[in-house]
Amino acid sequence: MSGPAQDEKLRLQQLRALRRRWLRDQELSPREPVLPPRKLGPVAAFWESFLRPGDPWRQQKSPHGVVVTNPRIFPGDRILETGEIMPPLKDEHHRHH
Structure with a gap:
């Protein structure tokens, strides 16, 4: 029962499937470098x-x-963030002078 029309229809269907597959293969993925x-x-x-x-x-x-x-912070300066006033330096007596 398969005549020329049936063969032609099958042939066109196969050609369409091949074209679609070929077009899909032409699309490059990001991992596929062109050059x-x-x-x-x-x-x-x-x-x-x-x-x-x-x-x-x-x-x-x-x-x-x-x-x-x-x-630099010197004795008597006020620290703005805390409001603290720096105390005077301790007098250190050195033996060599």
């Missing part, structure tokens, strides 16, 4: 990784050379 990896020398490899956007060194807010220190 082979470039061979870089040591200096070029360093700059390639160093200049990549979003690296931690680009996200720094202040330069390295800036050092913030608290002001």
